[in-house]
Amino acid sequence: MTTDTRAPAGPAHAAAEPVAGLAKPGALARLLAPIRAHLVACAILSALSSASGIVPYIAVAEIARVLLDDPDGARRAIWTWVGIGAAGAGLWLVLLVQSSRIGHYADAAILHELRGRIVRHLGALPLGWFRAAGSGQVKRSMTGDLEEMHEVIAHALGQLTGAVTVMTVASAYLFVVDPPMALIVLGVLALMAVFYRISMRSMTTHMNRLIAADQRISAAGIEYADGIQVVKTFGTGGRVLRRFDDAVDEHTQAFAAWVAEVRRSSAASRLFGSELAVLAVVTAAGLAFVDRGTLAVADLVAFLVVAIGLPNSILPAVTAMQGVRKGRMGAANIERLLARAPLPEPAHPRRPDGHGVEFDRVRFSYDGVTHAVDGVSAVCRPGTVTAIVGPSGAGKTTLAGLLPRFYDVSDGAVRIGGADVRSIPSTELLASMSLVFQDVALLRDSVAENIRIGRPGASDAEVREAAVAAHVHDVIERLPSGYDTLLDAGGGSLSGGERQRLTIARAILSGAPIVVLDEATAALDPDSEAAVQDALATLAVGKTVLVIAHRLHTIADADQILVLDDGRLAERGRHDELLAGGGLYARMWAAQEGVLA
Numbered sequence: 001m002t003t004d005t006r007a008p009a010g011p012a013h014a015a016a017e018p019v020a021g022l023a024k025p026g027a028l029a030r031l032l033a034p035i036r037a038h039l040v041a042c043a044i045l046s047a048l049s050s051a052s053g054i055v056p057y058i059a060v061a062e063i064a065r066v067l068l069d070d071p072d073g074a075r076r077a078i079w080t081w082v083g084i085g086a087a088g089a090g091l092w093l094v095l096l097v098q099s100s101r102i103g104h105y106a107d108a109a110i111l112h113e114l115r116g117r118i119v120r121h122l123g124a125l126p127l128g129w130f131r132a133a134g135s136g137q138v139k140r141s142m143t144g145d146l147e148e149m150h151e152v153i154a155h156a157l158g159q160l161t162g163a164v165t166v167m168t169v170a171s172a173y174l175f176v177v178d179p180p181m182a183l184i185v186l187g188v189l190a191l192m193a194v195f196y197r198i199s200m201r202s203m204t205t206h207m208n209r210l211i212a213a214d215q216r217i218s219a220a221g222i223e224y225a226d227g228i229q230v231v232k233t234f235g236t237g238g239r240v241l242r243r244f245d246d247a248v249d250e251h252t253q254a255f256a257a258w259v260a261e262v263r264r265s266s267a268a269s270r271l272f273g274s275e276l277a278v279l280a281v282v283t284a285a286g287l288a289f290v291d292r293g294t295l296a297v298a299d300l301v302a303f304l305v306v307a308i309g310l311p312n313s314i315l316p317a318v319t320a321m322q323g324v325r326k327g328r329m330g331a332a333n334i335e336r337l338l339a340r341a342p343l344p345e346p347a348h349p350r351r352p353d354g355h356g357v358e359f360d361r362v363r364f365s366y367d368g369v370t371h372a373v374d375g376v377s378a379v380c381r382p383g384t385v386t387a388i389v390g391p392s393g394a395g396k397t398t399l400a401g402l403l404p405r406f407y408d409v410s411d412g413a414v415r416i417g418g419a420d421v422r423s424i425p426s427t428e429l430l431a432s433m434s435l436v437f438q439d440v441a442l443l444r445d446s447v448a449e450n451i452r453i454g455r456p457g458a459s460d461a462e463v464r465e466a467a468v469a470a471h472v473h474d475v476i477e478r479l480p481s482g483y484d485t486l487l488d489a490g491g492g493s494l495s496g497g498e499r500q501r502l503t504i505a506r507a508i509l510s511g512a513p514i515v516v517l518d519e520a521t522a523a524l525d526p527d528s529e530a531a532v533q534d535a536l537a538t539l540a541v542g543k544t545v546l547v548i549a550h551r552l553h554t555i556a557d558a559d560q561i562l563v564l565d566d567g568r569l570a571e572r573g574r575h576d577e578l579l580a581g582g583g584l585y586a587r588m589w590a591a592q593e594g595v596l597a
């Protein structure tokens with residue numbers, strides 16, 4: 001037969017399959033709607049190709065019949081069947097190539113379109129989504145999910161239609177030859193299907209357990225690789241490795257449990273789905289019928305030639321159905337991503353009048369229950385530095401993130417130059433500020449281009465000027481290719497302080513009037529710390545600056561300090577005033593100075 005053979009029944013080949021039932025029905029059909037006509041054409045051609053592919057087998061059976069009926073004559077009939085068989089084989093090839101061509105063309109077109117849609121949608125999503133859980137989902141949708149859809153379009157569809165056609169045409173031929181024998185052959189294949197269903201019955205439960213174990217193995221592996229420094233320094237490798245071992249054990253046990261449960265049904269399904277079973281049954285039943293005179297020898301030969309190939313024609317459909325299930329899940333993931341609400345753009349855009357920032361009774365909740373920011377009001381004037389301080393989890397990062405609309409306020413308003421940030425077009429809003437976060441990734445590009453992101457089109461001299469102002473020029477000059485040195489996403493050989501100064505140079509070059517910066521939590525060495533402070537001082541001149549501060553001595557000169565506690569504004573003032581007040585700030589100062597002393 002002409003469809004390819006793969007994937008025996010049972011858990012071994014289904015192990016990588018995602019859990020059925022999680023997929024949102026219809027997502028695949030909806031996403032593939034633009035290429036529906038291509039898919040229909042591909043399926044029709046694949047069906048015609050498979051039907052043509054059976055013709056040579058039927059021709060062999062009919063040649064055998066001619067020879068058995070008239071061993072000495074009928075050369076003409078034989079050559080006619082040879083011609084029919086050859087034409088079938090030729091058509092099979094031509095139609096298969098055409099079906100595959102259309103399938104792959106449609107595949108490339110739709111994946112191109114979907115990638116474009118995903119990227120455009122990502123551009124419209126609030127930045128907060130990326131900070132929370134987005135990058136994993138983005139990666140999965142752009143790679144794994146699309147790959148699974150590719151499998152459906154380019155392979156599974158053709159395999160399924162091919163297998164169904166082969167079954168239909170071959171069965172029809174066998175029924176014409178001899179209905180009782182045809183029923184017997186179908187009975188064997190039905191037994192295969194029944195045992196296959198039994199072996200797959202508890203698949204969802206087992207797959208859930210396997211996937212959970214898989215995820216724990218990955219998590220433990222990543223934890224070990226990411227934290228290798230801590231692990232080695234503090235000798236905690238044993239514990240992390242134990243987590244890894246436990247996850248691997250759990251995976252083994254889960255797999256063993258599944259195999260133990262399905263081994264009989266899986267083996268039975270493979271037995272009844274084998275050529276051996278069909279050959280044995282066809283020969284035994286066929287010879288009995290021949291002996292009884294109810295079946296001609298030529299018909300038995302027809303069954304031996306055509307029916308033997310049926311199991312191998314059905315098995316690709318099993319793989320294809322698994323592919324479709326995966327494709328459905330991938331499509332559902334992509335649809336979920338595309339359904340994420342984009343950042344609402346203002347219907348009536350406003351232009352800020354100046355670049356003073358105002359938080360007006362701002363509230364924000366991540367979960368709709370507790371408030372990460374709760375009723376905070378503050379005014380940050382141009383040309384001043386506002387420090388946001390407070391214990392861990394007090395809401396500092398959340399409050400600062402409301403300004404660039406990482407999230408939108410639940411209540412109250414954040415304004416720039418009197419305009420609500422929600423009424424400023426997002427590109428204009430982001431262009432009005434420099435964000436220097438400690439986790440700002442550097443791009444896989446040259447040092448110069450990493451700085452130039454601040455103002456695309458800036459000249460080399462301007463890039464240099466910004467680097468000099470950010471106290472990072474000398475460091476860059478010492479790199480192997482200076483400004484042309486390629487950086488990786490992690491910053492390569494640059495230290496934490498140097499990376500930070502590079503992002504400050506980027507911000508200086510952009511010249512944006514508002515600066516939001518998240519001070520590094522990790523302590524830098526004193527020289528690096530001083531260089532970063534100098535760079536920040538240059539950046540801050542004449543701008544509205546908000547600093548999320550972790551080390552209080554770096555913001556002792558700030559024009560105003562907002563002290564957050566549990567999302568609320570607990571205190572506000574200058575360093576001296578707050579120390580004199582003897583409140584939370586004074587206690588935090590005393591604690592940090594105590595540590596420093």
Ligand SMILES: Nc1ncnc2c1ncn2[C@@H]1O[C@H](COP(=O)(O)OP(=O)(O)OP(=O)(O)O)[C@@H](O)[C@H]1O
Pocket residue numbers: 131132366367372390391392393394395396397398399
């Ligand atoms: N993406 C998120 N989803 C849900 N809750 C979050 C998220 N980010 C922060 N939170 C919660 O909101 C509260 C405020 O967190 P936030 O990060 O703003 O505090 P922070 O003062 O900046 O803390 P730190 O100094 O540790 O960075 C915390 O209770 C935190 O657990």
